[in-house]
Every structure is written in structure tokens, then in C-alpha cells.
Amino acid sequence: MRAAVVNSADATPVCADFPAPEPQPGRPPLSLVGAGLHHVVRGMATGRHYRSGKRFPLVPGVDAVARTEDGRLVYTGLARSPWGTMAETMVTPFEVDLPAGADPLAIAAGMNPASAGWMPLVAHRREAGELGTVLVLGATGMSGSLAVRAALALGAKQVVAAGRDREALERLSGLGAVTVPLADPAPGTATTALTATLAEAQPSLILDFVWGPVAEAVFTALSSVRPDDESAATSYVQIGSLAGTEATLPAALLRSRRIRITGSGMGSVSKAEMIAEFPEMITRFADGTFDAPYTTYPLSRVGAAWAHQGRTRAVVVPG
Numbered sequence: 001m002r003a004a005v006v007n008s009a010d011a012t013p014v015c016a017d018f019p020a021p022e023p024q025p026g027r028p029p030l031s032l033v034g035a036g037l038h039h040v041v042r043g044m045a046t047g048r049h050y051r052s053g054k055r056f057p058l059v060p061g062v063d064a065v066a067r068t069e070d071g072r073l074v075y076t077g078l079a080r081s082p083w084g085t086m087a088e089t090m091v092t093p094f095e096v097d098l099p100a101g102a103d104p105l106a107i108a109a110g111m112n113p114a115s116a117g118w119m120p121l122v123a124h125r126r127e128a129g130e131l132g133t134v135l136v137l138g139a140t141g142m143s144g145s146l147a148v149r150a151a152l153a154l155g156a157k158q159v160v161a162a163g164r165d166r167e168a169l170e171r172l173s174g175l176g177a178v179t180v181p182l183a184d185p186a187p188g189t190a191t192t193a194l195t196a197t198l199a200e201a202q203p204s205l206i207l208d209f210v211w212g213p214v215a216e217a218v219f220t221a222l223s224s225v226r227p228d229d230e231s232a233a234t235s236y237v238q239i240g241s242l243a244g245t246e247a248t249l250p251a252a253l254l255r256s257r258r259i260r261i262t263g264s265g266m267g268s269v270s271k272a273e274m275i276a277e278f279p280e281m282i283t284r285f286a287d288g289t290f291d292a293p294y295t296t297y298p299l300s301r302v303g304a305a306w307a308h309q310g311r312t313r314a315v316v317v318p319g
Helices: 039-046 104-128 142-153 166-175 192-201 212-224 251-256 271-286 299-306
Strands: 002-005 014-017 030-036 063-067 073-077 133-137 158-163 178-181 205-208 233-238 258-263 294-298 313-317
Touching: 002 299, 014 299, 030 073, 030 104, 063 104, 073 104, 104 142, 104 205, 104 233, 104 271, 104 294, 104 313, 133 142, 133 192, 133 212, 142 158, 142 166, 142 271, 158 166, 158 192, 166 178, 178 192, 192 212, 205 212, 212 251, 294 299, 299 313
Parallel strands: 133 158, 133 205, 158 178, 205 233, 233 258, 294 313
Antiparallel strands: 002 014, 030 063, 030 313, 063 073
């Protein structure tokens, strides 16, 4: 079969012949419609992601929209390594049917980044009974902006969106979020705007898609702000590390307030938990709550897809 093939950790994928995936009982092969080129896809293919198998050659791709043998459009993924979803054919452990009228390529582009925020949001709501105020750090990237939309849709009392792209912040403000522009804070410092926002908003849940110096700025700001209700707890969830893979955590923060710092990602959330949430997430794309702009590339141009940058998500399609 034709597939995107990565031959080594530092190699750009090429379109080449690759052995068809091994058959699995009760899992007939699916045909590619579109596979999103997400940050995790690049990370796993190059060995930088903590779940990388580092077996080469491999086919990249963690999820896709595909067509079944009887013609249904389904969302799927989690193919067994070294096979991924950027191939003409895939064998996967699950399928979720797409509703009529849904844009299959928007779902291919957006489901993975949307799940990054959706999973900790629904987990927090289940545990606390409500979302309260949610702060999203890195809200102007695709995952962050979808997390803002998800928090609003799931009934958050207030959503605070912090990010660097002012045009994107304006769009999120139009949806009902309170916005905070982020500069590039030096490690251990907090911007005045961020400190003032934390003092007023008192978030119960913080979703961090950037980490690094931005996280350190938030830690410093939280340390300097006394909660109105000293019994109130703050849950800080680390999801992405676009601003840096390391952050210094001040001891004073852990002693001065009720705060829990956890992570959310592949390994910390079970496959069964994720699959159970996929149908409702797909519905949010179908009804327009979620939006994922995309740019398509045929398999024959997977190298150009790999180099894609900008506000849209690259989606690899047959061809």
C-alpha cells in the first residue's frame, strides 16, 4: 500500500510502498479519508515524544477519518505500531460514526487537539460537580482555543483565555471569554495583567498548553494572590510544552494554597476513557461549537505537509 513513511528520527516522511497492516480479528481494514498532522505526530515520529516507539521505518499518524468497507465515515486511530494512519489502508481498534453533515476533514484536523482540553475539563466537572472558572494558558493555539470553546460549552462559570496572538484573543472574546495577552515573561516573573486577572478570576481549573516560563509566571502570580475562600482548591493541569519542557515550581506556592498539579496526555488518560468521549466531541464539530481550520495535502506531498506552519492544521488525504 502507499503510505507516508519515516525511515529515521531525523528524516522527513516520504510517500512510498509499505506493507499492509496485519489483520486483526473482527477489524476489517479502513480506507483513509484524512489524517491530521498534529504536534504529537511529529513528536512520536522523531522520537521526541515520551510515547515514541523509536522503531523505523514507520507510518506516522495517531488518528484519522476513514471509510469502512460498507461506505460509512468513521473517526478512528490508535493503530498498532509501526503502522499509523497516514496510509491508504489502516487497521484500528475502534470506530466512531460521523453524523450526517459533519465535515470529515475538520474532524480529522481537530479531534486530537480538542481532546487535549476536553478530557481534563470533563474529569474536573465530574469530580467537582461544576467547572467554576477556567484559565487556559496558550489559548490562541488550536488546542487552547478548542479548550476555551469546550469550557464554555460545558458550562464554565467564566473562561479566561491567555495567549500571545491578539487577533485570536479577539475571536475568543467574541465567544464570551475574558482575554489576557501574554508577552514572553522571564522565568519566575509574572505580568501585571496576569496577576490582576488571577486575583479577580480565582480559577478553580488551569489548563496549561505551554509550560516553561509562562508556567513559572503563573506560579509566581498564584503565590502572590490570596484566595477569597481559603478552602477553595485549584487544579493545575499540564498538557503541552510549546514554551519549554522545564518549569521551576516554588515551594511557597504548594504551602500557601490548596493546589494540585497534574498532567493530562497519552498514558495519564486511558484509551477507554478517551474513546468514550469521542462521540460527544464529534457532535461539537458537527453542530459548529468546535472549529478546526485545515489545509489538505495528498500523500504524495507528505513532505510539504510535514513542513506546514500557520493557523491551519495540515491534513493528509489520499492522492
